[in-house]
Amino acid sequence: MKTNAKNTQQNTTTTKTATADPALLDTPAAQAAFATTRTTVKVYAALTTAALLAVVAVAATGHMVNPFMWTRAALLPLIALLLHRLTASTARGSHRAFERLRTITVVFPIAIVGVDLIPGVCPWWYAALQALCVLPALRIAVTLRGAALRAAFPKKR
Numbered sequence: 001m002k003t004n005a006k007n008t009q010q011n012t013t014t015t016k017t018a019t020a021d022p023a024l025l026d027t028p029a030a031q032a033a034f035a036t037t038r039t040t041v042k043v044y045a046a047l048t049t050a051a052l053l054a055v056v057a058v059a060a061t062g063h064m065v066n067p068f069m070w071t072r073a074a075l076l077p078l079i080a081l082l083l084h085r086l087t088a089s090t091a092r093g094s095h096r097a098f099e100r101l102r103t104i105t106v107v108f109p110i111a112i113v114g115v116d117l118i119p120g121v122c123p124w125w126y127a128a129l130q131a132l133c134v135l136p137a138l139r140i141a142v143t144l145r146g147a148a149l150r151a152a153f154p155k156k157r
Helices: 002-018 028-060 067-091 095-116 124-144 147-152
Strands: none
Touching: 028 067, 028 124, 028 147, 067 095, 067 124, 095 124
């Protein structure tokens, strides 16, 4: 009998700290925000894959492509998998995934553009392509800060 009471208390505690209010997740506004986020992650994946293919094409035509460009071009599409996973967890109500997604989608574009602005790191066309690729992340950041998702995921105290 004590075990059941203890398990019930643990489940209640876990639910309170780990998930959003299910009723607020099912609102049309929240569902629209999740749909926008999922679509935007797909756009991000397509753009970063296109950027990788551009680097491959430039290298195949005999132009210089430095190791930084190869590494960045290969890693950015992988970030799409992370964003997809966090988006799916957020849509299921994970507060932790929501907070991580909010943080990543703000810090990530700033870091990408900031590094690209360092003189000599990459050519202008590559920096412009990378800036285009991070625009969807900014769209996700704005969507996650909308009223519907802020209501569904109130700040923890």
